[in-house]
Amino acid sequence: MFPAWFLEIRGKAPKKAAVLFGLVPVLLLLLIWWFITAGDAEERVISPLILPSPHEVVASVPELLHENDQQGRSLVQHVELSLFRVLVGFLLALAVTLPFGIAMGAFGSVRATFLPLATASGYIPIAALVPLTISLFGSGEKQRIIFLALAFAIYLLPLIVRAIDGVPDVYLRTAYTLGATRFQTVFGVLVPVALPDIWHSMRLAFGVGWTYLVLAEVVVKEGGLGDLIDTARRRALPGRVWLAILIITLIAWIADLAWNQAGKLLFPYRSTQR
């Protein structure tokens, strides 16, 4: 009655079946959502102030698109602001962690110097960086971007070091016996061989960044999806809250697919590795 892969240990679902199976919980969730929010507002299982119906959430789209908030920002502008902050924060973090991570991965001296600091900073509660960066950098755009860059960097650095560590010794030893200098070994072998893994780390970090974004935008409200969520909550417009959450999820998901596709194009040789 079941196909062979169904209960097989490490069995792999065929592509079509995987898509189909993956849709089941999503549809089920939508169905439950629709069911518990059906009917007149007074008769619902859950008050529309807590959970609006799917229809009400979708209905808030034209509202948000045409109607601006008190600062005159539309939905598109909120999305643009958030995207901008995540991108700039990410690029800033990358500009610092990439050379640092490579140096730490390549040289024991650099690693010994900075590893304790990097390891310890992994335990910093990211949320606590919000008030900290505000007291240091004020509450402007600079603070939000620096906060995001810090959060990204703390996440990225160990992953980049690990990617470099993952390069098998045999490649380095081969490079040495071919007469490569240290510089040639690092930039001709170590980094390019680790690059697909570094790319994967960047993809993971970028996804996590969206959770930090809301933190950055909720405390000082100057636009962005985080602002949209918190303002809508205060004004008792749960439709907008849910919509903003869905938009963030959707953007992060699409970005992840894009990272994956770009990775496949950039590193065609990776396909059968690991």
Added chain:
Amino acid sequence: MSASEQDLPLVVEFRNVVLRFGNFVALNDVSFKIADVPDKGEFISIIGPSGCGKSTLLNLIAGFLQPTSGDVLVRGRRVEGPGRERGMIFQQYSSFPHLTILKNVLFGLNINAAEMGLSHEQRREKAMELIKHVGLLGHEDKYPHQLSGGQQQRVAIARSLAIEPRILLMDEPFSALDEPTRLEMQELLVELWYRIHPTIFCITHSIAEAVYLGERVWIFTSAPGQIGYDIREGIPPSRGIKPLEAQERTEFKDAVRAVTEAFRRVTQRADGKKVELG
């Protein structure tokens, strides 16, 4: 060793080399001399029980390890680190995954372009020639992951030989390959050695392979590691003979039997006496 050979410069010399890792003695007082005959490098097969210091010996010549005491000399100079005159091929596949086969073979050539005095075209030509020698013509634009294990080792051989090392160190290069591929690679290696004639040190765990490939077989003793036997007599030349054919010949059978007997004595430590070399 004849008198004329004695006068020749040495390509590799070990003088009382000891290597310890903590309390473990990996190599104990190893001395030997390999003469540097122009255009006629030796092919030394190395066998021995596992953990007996065979790889340590190769790593010392390569310059990945430094002796605890004694001297490791390559062409009269103390080895201080790895260099391009000592190529090395490992059991693990080592083709750079991000480069095509052609670019893998070009890697060493490009690095040493100035020293070798080769133009861009000459390097390309040389790389293609080696790719042809190892039988990978038509695969030069593929990536390593598209090749089989045997083909990957062909890339490693072509890449090493491209920069014309005087010494080629091979650490169980064919151990991960299936048997038919192994035999093919053995034949290829003998052919390439006759053509290019570097000095080759090749570790293997197969006695038949050691006898087929080498013109000289070293048997290592373990803990502490030493060269127990240096067998030169009775190892037949194998150029132009396929490995399977060779295995049927009396002189090969005799050689394999003699080496097996010596190997057994080494592992059982029946005689325990060190065989003086060089």
